[in-house]
Amino acid sequence: KNTKSNLAYLETIKRFSRQLILPEFGPSKQDILGSSAVLIVGCGGLGCPAAIYLAAAGISTLGLVDYDDVELSNLHRQILHTESSIGMSKAFSVKNAVKNLNSKVTCLTHTDSVTSSNIMEIIKKYDIVLDCTDNVATRYLLNDACFFLRIPLVSGAALRFEGQLTIYGLDNGPCYRCLYPVPPAPENVTNCSEGGVLGVVPGIIGTMQALEAIKVLCGIGEPCSGQMLIFDALTTKFRNIKVRNRSQNCQLCGSNPTINELIDYEAFCGARATDKDQNVSIL
Amino acid sequence: KNTKSNLAYLETIKRFSRQLILPEFGPSKQDILGSSAVLIVGCGGLGCPAAIYLAAAGISTLGLVDYDDVELSNLHRQILHTESSIGMSKAFSVKNAVKNLNSKVTCLTHTDSVTSSNIMEIIKKYDIVLDCTDNVATRYLLNDACFFLRIPLVSGAALRFEGQLTIYGLDNGPCYRCLYPVPPAPENVTNCSEGGVLGVVPGIIGTMQALEAIKVLCGIGEPCSGQMLIFDALTTKFRNIKVRNRSQNCQLCGSNPTINELIDYEAFCGARATDKDQNVSIL
Amino acid sequence: EQKVKMVNKLKLTLEWAGGSEMIFGNIRKRTVELSDEVLKGKDIRSLLKWLKADSGFLTHNPELFFSGDTVRPGILVVINDSDWELCNELDYQLQDGDYISFISTLHGG
Amino acid sequence: EQKVKMVNKLKLTLEWAGGSEMIFGNIRKRTVELSDEVLKGKDIRSLLKWLKADSGFLTHNPELFFSGDTVRPGILVVINDSDWELCNELDYQLQDGDYISFISTLHGG
Ligand SMILES: [Zn+2]
Numbered sequence: 001k002n003t004k005s006n007l008a009y010l011e012t013i014k015r016f017s018r019q020l021i022l023p024e025f026g027p028s029k030q031d032i033l034g035s036s037a038v039l040i041v042g043c044g045g046l047g048c049p050a051a052i053y054l055a056a057a058g059i060s061t062l063g064l065v066d067y068d069d070v071e072l073s074n075l076h077r078q079i080l081h082t083e084s085s086i087g088m089s090k091a092f093s094v095k096n097a098v099k100n101l102n103s104k105v106t107c108l109t110h111t112d113s114v115t116s117s118n119i120m121e122i123i124k125k126y127d128i129v130l131d132c133t134d135n136v137a138t139r140y141l142l143n144d145a146c147f148f149l150r151i152p153l154v155s156g157a158a159l160r161f162e163g164q165l166t167i168y169g170l171d172n173g174p175c176y177r178c179l180y181p182v183p184p185a186p187e188n189v190t191n192c193s194e195g196g197v198l199g200v201v202p203g204i205i206g207t208m209q210a211l212e213a214i215k216v217l218c219g220i221g222e223p224c225s226g227q228m229l230i231f232d233a234l235t236t237k238f239r240n241i242k243v244r245n246r247s248q249n250c251q252l253c254g255s256n257p258t259i260n261e262l263i264d265y266e267a268f269c270g271a272r273a274t275d276k277d278q279n280v281s282i283l
Numbered sequence: 284k285n286t287k288s289n290l291a292y293l294e295t296i297k298r299f300s301r302q303l304i305l306p307e308f309g310p311s312k313q314d315i316l317g318s319s320a321v322l323i324v325g326c327g328g329l330g331c332p333a334a335i336y337l338a339a340a341g342i343s344t345l346g347l348v349d350y351d352d353v354e355l356s357n358l359h360r361q362i363l364h365t366e367s368s369i370g371m372s373k374a375f376s377v378k379n380a381v382k383n384l385n386s387k388v389t390c391l392t393h394t395d396s397v398t399s400s401n402i403m404e405i406i407k408k409y410d411i412v413l414d415c416t417d418n419v420a421t422r423y424l425l426n427d428a429c430f431f432l433r434i435p436l437v438s439g440a441a442l443r444f445e446g447q448l449t450i451y452g453l454d455n456g457p458c459y460r461c462l463y464p465v466p467p468a469p470e471n472v473t474n475c476s477e478g479g480v481l482g483v484v485p486g487i488i489g490t491m492q493a494l495e496a497i498k499v500l501c502g503i504g505e506p507c508s509g510q511m512l513i514f515d516a517l518t519t520k521f522r523n524i525k526v527r528n529r530s531q532n533c534q535l536c537g538s539n540p541t542i543n544e545l546i547d548y549e550a551f552c553g554a555r556a557t558d559k560d561q562n563v564s565i566l
Numbered sequence: 567e568q569k570v571k572m573v574n575k576l577k578l579t580l581e582w583a584g585g586s587e588m589i590f591g592n593i594r595k596r597t598v599e600l601s602d603e604v605l606k607g608k609d610i611r612s613l614l615k616w617l618k619a620d621s622g623f624l625t626h627n628p629e630l631f632f633s634g635d636t637v638r639p640g641i642l643v644v645i646n647d648s649d650w651e652l653c654n655e656l657d658y659q660l661q662d663g664d665y666i667s668f669i670s671t672l673h674g675g
Numbered sequence: 676e677q678k679v680k681m682v683n684k685l686k687l688t689l690e691w692a693g694g695s696e697m698i699f700g701n702i703r704k705r706t707v708e709l710s711d712e713v714l715k716g717k718d719i720r721s722l723l724k725w726l727k728a729d730s731g732f733l734t735h736n737p738e739l740f741f742s743g744d745t746v747r748p749g750i751l752v753v754i755n756d757s758d759w760e761l762c763n764e765l766d767y768q769l770q771d772g773d774y775i776s777f778i779s780t781l782h783g784g
């Protein structure tokens with residue numbers, strides 16, 4: 001019609017040409033990405049690669065959630081942050097990197113902690129949520145909120161030399177509580193601050209979270225639901241484990257649910273919902 | 284000794300603390316990375332994630348090779364480039380991103396095409412080479428040059444929804460020619476410009492190239508040598524295939540080698556050593 | 567007439583991942599051969615009992631791994647690449663050659 | 676007296692990857708059951724011959740996949756997760772249940 005929109009159209013064709021020529025992808029899937037919104041909870045080791053690959057692929061809107069600021073000790077694995085962004089909000093820092101690569105992406109930053117009182121309002125705007133967090137309480141919170149809104153949850157985790165990936169709440173697949181009805185005792189939980197992690201491991205898992213989000217949104221391939229991918233970096237081995245189906249007995253998604261609204265997840269897990277001091281014995 | 288070096292030391296401890304506390308890694312491996320040089324040939328879909336994760340991990344020196352400039356159609360997968368770096372040398376663009384994350388990394392940029400006449404001079408300074416290229420001729424060139432200098436070659440490849448990863452020339456493992464003594468006919472070769480590629484696929488493979496480089500340099504775990512990892516993004520499945528040993532009959536690394544110096548690789552492959560026009564029938 | 571007492575032995579591969587290996591001497595994979603006498607019920611329940619009491623593999627506080635006669639919350643038991651929930655859990659009848667993994671869930675990012 | 680002619684059948688899973696699937700109707704995995712009559716030598720050589728001449732799977736120019744009685748350069752044949760070079764290549768004697776993959780080498784980045 002007018003020159004400006006024609007130019008924008010041609011730019012889109014050019015930018016995404018290498019995925020537009022994929023027969024399984026093509027313009028129809030590009031359009032889906034171009035009108036989809038993904039929420040990334042945690043702008044750290046998993047969230048950084050997930051955000052940049054989704055932005056590169058042409059996602060319309062990225063929600064970026066992190067209450068924390070960039071620290072020097074993040075930079076060995078959180079590759080979108082920079083030395084000059086130390087002290088800045090991680091969500092803003094990721095937004096900067098995303099905008100530099102693809103200025104068309106709408107970035108919504110959330111720098112408060114996600115809690116039972118604000119999570120529903122945040123995630124209801126999104127088509128899919130990526131769990132890129134570092135603590136058990138937030139993992140249960142996201143699972144429950146996503147189930148109530150019927151939003152699929154792409155869950156990644158990394159520690160030491162190992163990674164895990166699965167999708168919860170997709171079609172008839174299980175939710176996090178189907179697999180883990182009871183939270184682990186706080187003393188049995190290790191996070192990256194305590195256990196350490198080789199930076200490439202969340203890099204690989206976070207990039208795969210972006211892949212699974214693209215597959216689910218576009219309806220291509222077989223998403224990693226009903227199965228868990230486990231990765232051992234020391235032997236370069238991946239395994240796909242078939243996990244249980246949605247459980248009839250699940251307190252959340254089963255046939256007689258007892259959890260019908262969000263609860264107090266820090267009390268439930270006996271642990272704080274922060275990446276920093278995981279193993280708090282007294283709350 | 285003096286305040287300045289003490290401060291630098293403390294900064295190093297803080298930056299790498301999450302990998303320093305890994306028992307298999309620790310300060311001794313950090314020191315190895317801090318005195319190692321990695322050459323990344325190709326600053327595209329594979330080279331971008333490989334470069335940034337090696338920089339994040341604390342590599343001393345990165346060689347960045349690419350004769351090409353950043354284009355808009357690169358940005359769907361080459362995540363270190365930015366809209367404002369379009370038209371800039373890819374090697375410089377990667378250097379900028381690397382320096383922003385870790386200013387301590389020495390980046391050596393090479394913006395000429397690598398050829399039989401300049402490759403030996405370039406790679407002899409490096410401890411390991413990453414093949415992040417997009418064409419057959421350069422893959423044979425790198426294989427032969429690395430063999431002559433006994434430098435391990437971490438080879439990644441990605442196309443459409445699939446990726447492949449292996450290490451050539453490590454210990455008693457095979458070289459590229461052991462597996463592929465005869466180059467494919469040019470008309471049987473597809474590159475990303477023609478076949479397309481989903482951006483996350485080189486993202487995953489390139490990050491794994493960084494992982495394998497770290498493992499080989501530090502001597503941790505079991506590197507992906509003598510085996511090939513193949514990845515299908517549509518089904519989220521990885522397979523480790525046991526490949527042949529170093530071949531006695533290999534023209535390069537066998538017992539009666541006939542290739543004793545670098546050859547004309549474009550003539551050998553019947554194809555240009557560029558990412559752009561792969562299938563040239565007349566040279 | 568001679569009486570031959572048949573001793574059936576099960577060869578199993580046991581694997582620990584996700585951190586659970588640390589409770590068992592930091593060894594990720596072990597092959598064991600267990601007779602019916604050791605493995606009373608020939609099920610996972612008796613395997614866990616043997617692991618806890620008799621294997622000699624345990625190097626840390628058992629409560630980091632066991633909870634009653636099962637494993638603690640957060641550890642996934644995987645039988646030949648399938649979640650044990652799909653295979654009768656504690657009552658699964660072990661077969662010769664089974665590959666049993668104990669995968670501790672990761673939470674880091 | 677009745678003569679029973681034993682027809683042995685081999686059940687094989689065939690898989691194509693790396694682009695080679697495009698030459699065979701863009702189908703990545705097929706299960707086939709082949710009798711000794713079809714698979715004369717019971718080896719990979721005869722499997723390739725059958726694929727080329729009789730399978731009906733080929734949808735493109737055979738030279739994109741075959742070269743003489745073998746596969747073209749750049750295609751790796753994998754027998755049960757092992758490079759066929761480790762298993763006698765063309766002469767490998769097929770077993771019931773074998774999983775044969777044809778993996779086209781990727782060069783993109
Ligand atoms: Zn559930």
Ligand SMILES: [Zn+2]
Pocket residue numbers: 457458459460461462529530533534535536537
């Ligand atoms: Zn060789």
